[in-house]
Amino acid sequence: MKNRALKYTIAFGAIGLLIAVLIAYVERRTVSTYQRNLPYISLGDNVKNRVTQGHLWFEELMAGDASLNFERDVLTVFNSSKDILQSAYDGKENELGKFAKSDDEETQVIIKESLVSLDKLLSTAKERWKFKQQAKTTVSTPAVLDSTGAVIQPAITTSTGEEAGGVLDQEFDTNYANFQSKMDRLIDHINVNVKSDASFIDTLSWISIISLLIAFAFLCVMLYRLQASSDKLVQENKQRLDSQSKDVGALTGFVESISAGNYNVELDALADEDLGNTLLTMRNKLRNNAEDDRKRNWSTTGLAQVGEILRTSTSSTEELFDNIIRFVVKYTKSNQGGLFILNEDENDKSLDLVACYAFERKKFLKKKVTAGEGLVGQCYMEGERIYLLEVPQEYISITSGLGGSNPNALLMVPLKVNEQIYGVIELATFGKYQDYEIELVEKLAESIASTISTVRANESTRVLLERTQQQAEEMRAQEEEMRQNMEELEATQEEMRRKEKHIQAMLDGEKQRNEISQRNRKVLMELTKNRDVQSGNWNAALEKITSAICNQLHVSRCSVWSINDLRNRLKNEKLYSQRDRSFTSGNELLAKDYPGYFEALTREDVIVANDALTNAATREFAATYFNTLDIQSLLDVPFFNEGRIAGVICCEHQYEQKQWTEEDIEFLKSCADLVTVAFNTMKINSMIESLNGAQETLQTIIDNIPRAVFWKDKELRFQGCNRIFAQVAGKKSHKELLGFTDFDMPWKDHAEAYRADDLSVMNSRKARIDMEEKNTNSNGEVSWVLTSKVPIMNQHGEVTAVLGMFEDITERKRREEDIQGKLKELEQLKKMLESRTN
Template sequence: MKNRALKYTIAFGVIGLIIAILIAYVERSTVATFQKNLPYISLGDNIKNRVTQAHLWFEELMAGDASLNFERDILTVFASSKEILQTAYDGKENELGKFGKSNDEETQVIIKESIISLDKLLATAKERWKFKQQHVTTATEPVLDSTGAVIVTATVSTGEEAGGELDQEFDANYQNFQKKMDELIVHINASVKSDVTYIDTLSWISIISLIVAFVFLCVLLYRLQSGSDKMVTENNARLEEQSKDVNALTGFVESISAGDYAVEIEKLADESLSNTLITMRNKLRNNAEDDRKRNWSTTGLAQIGEILRTSTTSTEELFDNIIKFVVKYTKSNQGGLFILNEDNGTENTLDLVACYAFERKKFLKKNVAIGEGLVGQCFMEGARIYLLEVPQEYISITSGLGSSNPNALLLVPLKVNERIYGVIELATFGQYQEYEIDLVEKLAESIASTISTVRANESTRILLERTQQQAEEMRAQEEEMRQNMEELEATQEEMRRKEKHIQSMLDDEKLRNEVSQKNRKVLMELTKNRDVQSGNWNAALEKITSTICNQLHVSRCSVWSLSDLKNRLKNEKLHILRDRTFESGNELLAKDYPGYFEALTREDVIVANDALTNPATREFADGYFNSLDINSLLDVPFFNDGRIAGVICCEQQHQQKQWTEEDIEFLKSCADLVTVAYNTMKINTMIDSLNGAQETLQTIIDNIPRAVFWKDKDLRFQGCNRIFASVAGVRSHKDLVGHTDFDMPWKDHAEAYRADDLTVMNSRKSRLDLEEKNVNSNGEISWVLTSKVPVMNQHGEVVAVLGMFEDITERKRKEADIESKLNELEQLKKMLESRTN
């Protein structure tokens, strides 16, 4: 209801605003039209009166009125009239008012024509006045009678009189100007009438809009009142239906809250609400099912963790408890645990160390070779195997009453840190859900981790048992060897020290193995990097330096290239771990750091745990290390073509770092990747250069005015120019590559051409500018000028033949014609000589 009231209020406001805007627009349009047309209305009559007055004064001045002045009374009026017309044309303000720039092209044309007509009128007036000044004179001449006496004096006037050419031209220009003024007045009146009609139309629209709006408001108020009465009745009925829906909703929500997700809701008046509640119930049921699965997995992980922690009596007991728990918890019918046995020398096997079926152990002994059967295949691939169609003779689940094949078989490798210790196999009459398989994989990872720890503990236990056994033997001989007690005690102390040392070595070796595995994984990712493989130099260096910083936990890592003279190092890429930024372009000169460059030229790996005191790096202490607080440095060179090409530099700030063998080996591997990227970059550059050179060479060959081709040592075409491609009937030289003469239009002569090519290649001698005569199947004769050259490599071996030819048939015909004509001339000469004699 509130929304409807707001809508109606907004509608009323909008309608009122539109009507108010329309009325204001009509009022402002009326004022604007009046102000715009007022100067134009008075323009025509004002200019017409001014010019008419100036015309009358000019005629009186020409008639001899001495009270008038041409410059003051005539030209001033004409000039002011022209100025008024010009300002009206330009849309400026004058004494008649402010003229706006008119968009009416016809008005502008009439005013412009009026200005031109006024200029002509003014020019004609000036000519008449000038003529009058030059030719109108007053002279007194005597008139004599027959006796020669003066009788009277007469005034002789010369010049332009009324009805003369200048007077007629002046009157014609005046009439033309008056006509233009009348045309301007008529046009402006028509324009004003059009504007008045437009304003009148807008006024009627405003009036009609007010009437329509008033009628609309009355009808709307009536409908609102009737609708309000109807709404009250409908709301009462709806309220009763909603009370029923509320009761149904209350029961539905209470059932959901109690965990009854199978409850159904009665049909409500609002069907969308019913669908929404059903959707909510389904989502809650799915969430409860997901929680059950998640809790099931979490509980299983916790229980297997407890078993792995508490079963420490022996490995057999541990394996039995593991397989028993996994089979029961996953509700499987049978299970087996296969552990890798590495004590058989070179041939490792998977031994069945524990199995469980139908609540009773099955003491079996079974060995599986790596890659043999599903167990061996699962171990070798390192991935789970889940079968829903189990082979008939692979496995059977037995009981006291019989046996049957399972419906599902699941094999999961016991893998941790990319190392596999064995395989767990489960079989069931049902099927395993995806979340159950995920749990088994997580359990397998925990079991593998425990097996790794148990094996280490087992080795330690065996060592301890042997030590204890030796101690017992020594105590049995205590009486007999009392004199050697001190030596025995010393020996025992040494054994304990060695034991601790061995344990420390085992721990260190384990740590190094973990670091090495991580380094190998990172190196594998770098090796697969697209930028490193493709030789994208900058991107590859950014990837390598950032990876080294993250893997070795160093502050800065950079790659420097060494000049061919080994006197300058250039910073190709520097990665700063803290800012995650890259820099490049700095240079180091051998003359500034001779000790460091000497170590580089020896291709040494510079390991400076204390960079400030190391002989190879202490030259940087004052100017470089102290400013950046660098304490440790590790440099590993990378090579190209068997020579040092640069160095990878790792720098640790704010504290010293003890570089390990794993760090050095990792950096050496990264140096190999830098070499690969560097060589690939150079190869790409060479390929681009060769492609450019090949395109340039092809352009040059295409512009040779002869047909050019070349073949490899197997006489297959490897390229040609545009003329030869046209002769061969192909679109481009690329379409010719790999073909032979047998594929060409001249295949009938292919054997002869190939024999000629082989002769040139075998003799290693060029055949230049040989004229050859050809006769085609139609008996037509043609001549070609042919040249062939053997192409040899840097080892002096002939690897191709280059040929070119030019059709000289027309030239041969001309030479034959010239020779024939010379023979005729020679015969004529002989005939003339014989007649002379």
């Protein structure tokens, strides 16, 4: 019994030991499998989320988000993802846990392919960022001379970045999609391995269960608990994967909505609350940036449009002011506005209402405000804006056809530039003005004030020029008087011998200056008569003017530069070099590179630099330009167009300093006037060509009207007609009728009647449409004409011409008379039949 018990004990112990070893093996295998697979389970989702975040931030950075940094926010995320994958491949420990060296070749291959795909994605991102940085850089090098002294044009290097939808953008998206597919493949493969390990453990568990059932119920219970624990662990892992999948779906929808511009999208609750809060913060920041961009674009567009209005030539200042106030009121969505301009012609300064919008009786509205009177006068005196949200009753009323009411907000902004105030602009609205709208109105007021300042400065310049011309006349009279005095001095030569040397020196200097002036006038006369200058042949005229200036003033180089409307860029229209007698063009100068020089140009100064290397306005060119070409002296004179500076004539002298004289400056000013003439003539020629084309188009349209059309001026002389009218008049073309009257036409017998009818239409200012007229010629033949006449008025409401159309309807009238006759015959027949019936 003891032996059996011992045997049973040994057997039972052996079985128990075997079962214990089996249970220990199953337990250790489960733990080791869990520890080995746990880092791999979180590897795919973690790296995938990191790269998705880096991809999102990189796209926002490429879109212009200044809050992100490429090195800090993009490369760091990509590099950390790469380090995690590399440590998993090498079997090292990282932030996700301890990675055992995998003996599964397919897992190693997938991780290696993911690393290669991530490297391509990172390389493409760096290339796109490099192109974007190069797109912001444009390098301009000043002109230099080669060994022969010829001008070498500076090279302009421009880097163009890869835009959205380009090759790099598509390559970047392809690499990103490829990497995501690799991660999905890795996640699926790891899940397969986990399921395989779980299946193996499940088999061992069932073996342990069978052994426990045969041997020990207690071991069976323990094995059951172990299996239940294992099932619970698998279930938890599955729930965790489902939760992460839901989070990835929510993140994907949120990111797609943000990318589509929907900044009001909400994010469902995530397991990672920090990630959710970060994404919501990012959404709010993007929404704020979009709103800021909208406001900034609105302000920039308003400034550009009002600048276009200020630059556009109008027939009168009244129309200009009306256009300004109309644009400001409509653009700011105001309901009413007025423009007050300072009137300095009177003894007491006052603000005159020169333009208004949406006021009652606008045509007859005249208003004058004394400085300091009311809100407008107070705004002028203080030089600061006034913004009221509580407008006093009966101060101003916004009316329409159905009624009127007081506005909710009133804004008054002074027209101020350089601390000088030229007027006040007043706006009223039923709503409220935002801060950015008020800032735009202040900028617009500054632009309007600058225009008014320029107009008044030009008027002052004109007055000064007239005074200068008057003084020149007086000087010429004095010169003639001096010549007479010299003749008298020659008669008394014996008395004045001791002063002869001094007087002779004065005469020699004056004679030399007169000779220079005579030569200058001669050159100017030749330039004035030049056909290219007169006809506006721009390039040929500039070549003639620059070469003449170099020869007359004995300077090394002469060039003509044009300035753009923003006054931040000068373009070389033509440069003449005396040394090799060559012409070049195309170089540009930027205001940001030479601020002092551009400031002098903005003041419209004449720059006289005997020593160009030390002059305040030109010394900025010393290092990059003057030293290279050995330029010592410089003289710049501006030329103008429509009262504004349009460019500058630049004279440069090399190798030695040149002392510029008054004769040189006056000569160059006269040449500047010729440049202005050539420029204006060129513009006029372009306008005439466009007008001729429009005239030919209009004549073609009129020629195809199926009626005879003509028009006469106030003296009733024919100014034009269509082809049908010319044929009626016996002419081959409408040009043969120009200047003729009805007395010169085949219908001269009826000329008085036609002219009286034309004068009646012009005097009454009323059109006569489709009037039937009966005519009888000398042979007694009757004809009918359908005539229409309309008075033509100009923009001032004055009648300047009469437009007429007529059509021969004789055949139609004859048919109508024939029909009427037949109707009468029918009526008579009808009466005869009725009488016979009765």
